[in-house]
Amino acid sequence: MIAMLALVAACNNSSSNDSTTDTSASSSASDPSSNPDYSKGIKLVTTNDCLGCHKIDEKLTGPAYQDVANKYKNTDENVKMLAGKIIAGGSGNWGTVPMTPHPALAEGDAEQMVKYILLLRTNK
Numbered sequence: 872m873i874a875m876l877a878l879v880a881a882c883n884n885s886s887s888n889d890s891t892t893d894t895s896a897s898s899s900a901s902d903p904s905s906n907p908d909y910s911k912g913i914k915l916v917t918t919n920d921c922l923g924c925h926k927i928d929e930k931l932t933g934p935a936y937q938d939v940a941n942k943y944k945n946t947d948e949n950v951k952m953l954a955g956k957i958i959a960g961g962s963g964n965w966g967t968v969p970m971t972p973h974p975a976l977a978e979g980d981a982e983q984m985v986k987y988i989l990l991l992r993t994n995k
Contacts (some may be wrong), residue, residue, distance in 0.1 A: 906990055909987055912983050912985075912988065912990075915984050915987070916987060919973070921984070932968055933968070933970060936988045939953070939989075940992040943989065944989075945989040945992070949985075950982050950989070951982065953988075954981035954984070957984060958974060960972030960973070
C-alpha cells in the first residue's frame with residue numbers, strides 16, 4: 872500500500888513538473904531575448920557604432936529597429952540584403968539621410984546584427 876502511494880505521488884509530481892516546463896517553454900518562445908541570435912546580435916550592435924543613429928523603438932537619425940523589423944520579414948534573402956546595406960551604406964529607403972557604410976564589418980557579423988533586429992518585430 873505504501874509503495875502504491877509513493878508511485879502515485881511520484882506520478883503526480885512528474886506531471887506537475889511537465890506543465891511547469893511547458894509554460895516556461897511557451898513564455899520563452901514569445902521572448903526574443905531567449906533566441907541565440909538575439910544575444911549575439913545585440914552584442915555586435917552595442918560594440919559597433921549602430922546606437923549612435925538607431926534606437927530600438929524610436930527613430931533617431933536612422934529608423935527604429937522595430938520599424939525595420941516590421942517592414943522586412945525574417946527571411947534569408949532579407950537578412951543578406953539588409954546586411955549588404957549595413958556594409959555598403961546608402962539612402963532612400965528611410966528618407967534622405969544616408970546610412971554610413973561599414974566596409975570593415977564582416978558579412979557574417981552584419982547578418983547576425985540583422986537577425987537580432989528582425990527579432991524585434993512587433994506586428995506579428
